[in-house]
Amino acid sequence: MNQLNVCLTPVLIPLYDVEEHVVVIIDIFRATSSICYGIENGAEAIIPVSEVEECEAFRPQGHLLAAERNGEVVTGFDFGNSPFSYTAEKVAGKTIVLTTTNGTQALHLSRAAKRVVIGSFLNLTALCEWLKTQDENILLVCAGWKNNFNLEDTLFAGAVVEQLKYSGFKLDDAAIAANDLYQTGKADISQYLKKTSHSERLKALGIEKDIEFCLQVDLTTAIPVLDGERLVKLQLNY
Amino acid sequence: MNQLNVCLTPVLIPLYDVEEHVVVIIDIFRATSSICYGIENGAEAIIPVSEVEECEAFRPQGHLLAAERNGEVVTGFDFGNSPFSYTAEKVAGKTIVLTTTNGTQALHLSRAAKRVVIGSFLNLTALCEWLKTQDENILLVCAGWKNNFNLEDTLFAGAVVEQLKYSGFKLDDAAIAANDLYQTGKADISQYLKKTSHSERLKALGIEKDIEFCLQVDLTTAIPVLDGERLVKLQLNY
Numbered sequence: 372m373n374q375l376n377v378c379l380t381p382v383l384i385p386l387y388d389v390e391e392h393v394v395v396i397i398d399i400f401r402a403t404s405s406i407c408y409g410i411e412n413g414a415e416a417i418i419p420v421s422e423v424e425e426c427e428a429f430r431p432q433g434h435l436l437a438a439e440r441n442g443e444v445v446t447g448f449d450f451g452n453s454p455f456s457y458t459a460e461k462v463a464g465k466t467i468v469l470t471t472t473n474g475t476q477a478l479h480l481s482r483a484a485k486r487v488v489i490g491s492f493l494n495l496t497a498l499c500e501w502l503k504t505q506d507e508n509i510l511l512v513c514a515g516w517k518n519n520f521n522l523e524d525t526l527f528a529g530a531v532v533e534q535l536k537y538s539g540f541k542l543d544d545a546a547i548a549a550n551d552l553y554q555t556g557k558a559d560i561s562q563y564l565k566k567t568s569h570s571e572r573l574k575a576l577g578i579e580k581d582i583e584f585c586l587q588v589d590l591t592t593a594i595p596v597l598d599g600e601r602l603v604k605l606q607l608n609y
Numbered sequence: 610m611n612q613l614n615v616c617l618t619p620v621l622i623p624l625y626d627v628e629e630h631v632v633v634i635i636d637i638f639r640a641t642s643s644i645c646y647g648i649e650n651g652a653e654a655i656i657p658v659s660e661v662e663e664c665e666a667f668r669p670q671g672h673l674l675a676a677e678r679n680g681e682v683v684t685g686f687d688f689g690n691s692p693f694s695y696t697a698e699k700v701a702g703k704t705i706v707l708t709t710t711n712g713t714q715a716l717h718l719s720r721a722a723k724r725v726v727i728g729s730f731l732n733l734t735a736l737c738e739w740l741k742t743q744d745e746n747i748l749l750v751c752a753g754w755k756n757n758f759n760l761e762d763t764l765f766a767g768a769v770v771e772q773l774k775y776s777g778f779k780l781d782d783a784a785i786a787a788n789d790l791y792q793t794g795k796a797d798i799s800q801y802l803k804k805t806s807h808s809e810r811l812k813a814l815g816i817e818k819d820i821e822f823c824l825q826v827d828l829t830t831a832i833p834v835l836d837g838e839r840l841v842k843l844q845l846n847y
Contacts, residue, residue, distance in 0.1 A: 379758055382620055386757050519624050520617055522782040544760040544805050548790055555789045567782050 374508040375540035377528045377549045380515040381473070384480040393507045394484035395498065395531065397491070398514035399523040400573060402474035404491040404585035405454040406602055411494070411591035413463035416601040420468060421475040429468040435461075438470040442576035453581050466601075473514035478597065481512055489595035489602060492527060492560075492585065497592040499534035501607065509540070511549075522552070522567045526560060529553025561586050612746040613778035615766045615787045618753040619711070622718040631745045632722040633736065633769065635729070636752035637761040638811060640712035642729040642823035643692040644840055649732070649829035651701035654839040658706060659713040667706040673699075676708040680814035691819050704839075711752035716835065719750055725835035726843065730765060730798075730823065735830040737772035739845065747778070749787075760790070760805045764798060767791025799824050 376392070378384055397403055406417050420426050423438045423445055430436060438444070439451035450456035452471065481487050485507055490498045502509055511531055513524035529549035536542065536550065556563030561583060564570055573582055596605040614630070616622055635641055644655050658664050661676045661683055668674060676682070677689035688694035690709065719725050723745055728736045740747055749769055751762035767787035774780065774788065794801030799821060802808055811820055834843040 379617060380621065382624075383618065383757060386620075386755070516782075517624070519621060519781075520783045520786070522786055525786065544754075544807060545758045547804060548758070548760055548763065548786070551790055551793045552786055555793065566785060569782060 372539060372541045373506065374543065375532060375535055375546050376508070376510045376543045377525070377532070377545035378510055378512045379520050379525060379545050380513060380518055381477045381480055382518045384477070384512060387510055389481050389484045389510060391508055392484055392510035393486045393488070393502065393505055394481040395488055395490040395502070395509065395511045396474060396477050396481065396514065397511060397524045397527050398471065398474035398477065399491060399527050399585055400569070401452050401454060401581055401585055402469065402471035402514070403489045404493055405452055405457050405469070406489050406595050407491045407493045407591050407593065408454045409457035409462050409467060410595040410602065410604050411593040412457055412459040414457070414467055415464055416466045416603050417595065418466065418468045418601050419471050419475045419478055421470070421472055423470055426468045426470045435465050435467040437467055442578060453578065454584050455581070473516065477512050477514040482597065484510070487597035488605065490527065490531065492530070492588050493591045494589070494594060495530055496534065496589045498594055499531055501594055501605070502531070502535060503538050509535070516569060521569055523564055523569070525549050526553050526556050526564070530557070610777060610779045611744065612781065613770060613773055613784050614746070614748045614781045615763070615770070615783035616748055616750045617758050617763060617783050618751060618756055619715045619718055620756045622715070622750060625748055627719050627722040627748060629746055630722055630748035631724045631726070631740065631743055632719040632748045632750055633726055633728040634712060634715050634719065634750050634752065635762045635765050636709065636712035636715065637729060637765050637823055638807070639690050639692060639816070639819055639823055640707065640709035640752070641727045642731055643690055643695050644707070644727050644833050645729045645731045645829050645831065646692045647695035647700050647705060648833040648840065648842050649831040650695055650697040652695070652703055652705055654704045654841050655833065656704065656706045656839050657709055657713045657716055659708070659710055661708055664706045664708045673703050673705045675705055680816060691816065692822050693819070711754065715750050715752040720835065722748070727833035727840060728765065728769065730768070730826050731829045732827070732832060733768055734772065734827045736832055737769055739832055739843070740769070740773060741776050747773070754807060759807055761802055761807065763787050764791050764794050764802070768795070
């Protein structure tokens, strides 16, 4: 029986044999939501990096550069981390270098996996349908916040568990917990997440519209997959 | 406003300033339950150690030695980790050296805290009443299982949050999640925990009676507190 495991923060990744899993990276506010939307809208590739300086190093290659500090686009960069920047008009055919601390850390620690794909509420059902066809152990990695647990990534992991739990997987304790939290919050996820401290922080950044956007379910069907250093669109065989 | 934080596994302890918190160590099956019961029943002190060999080193001092391997008392030791071994008849006036891997790890990483106390369902309300008098940040540390998340320790953390959440604390995301899981499971915690894989493991060890014992609420009032290397009974001023 294949396992369906949830890794609640990147710090815990070393406790799993990632090479025995298909890994899904989850960073709902906002990295993996923006990545799903950008790939859906025809971006050729998205390259995640940790630091603004690393991002800057890609400038000579003519890529679009995305970086924010405290909710503002860094001077001289093309855009920030808002999913609204990832429209077809802006990204189709382009390669984007995206600065994201938590997400890049999670990706880096997972690269030995059988496959690394990107999940968000935007591509939830498409992702789950693909996962069901894989016949592999699955590890849902929550990028979290500064290496610690956060509620929004865990809630999304619970939404994935909800779609997969009757497909013959063995759930670990964190998968059970994530699913139960999803049951608690699913009627109104936006309202549920308002009680978190993270929510206050995001509100202070003036990105409430981004938050609502990132909580839309099944707006997209593309599944971004890691290919070397680049995230590209997974080519489906069905 | 003081914080009420939940640390979901010992691996995450370094993410907190433990020196700015009163820490509660939680290892429901069975270390912290047995410790609460033993201190309640008049044990002079309980010394937690990680390895059977360390435990053995205390033999010349005439302490009671508790160690198990695969659910069996280690040959030559006085008893194992079952709370039923910690009756007044056996432990009153004695010092016990207890082998516990997860719990000792959590204690070791928390020793810089303002105070380290021990929690379990057995002393839940007494513990919470004392915590309310402290006017300090509180960190509930789940010992977990092999450094990863487990459901029973988190559920107990959620029970503590339930008693403290209207006393003016700011909750972190993990405290919110633990409390919501407690809401899901509280009507029948024993039944709720049966869906975990851990439960199967414990069942295989033949310690189902221990499990039921450890889930009893408010059987005791003593609060074990760390004093150097020893856990002793906290002397209350009220």
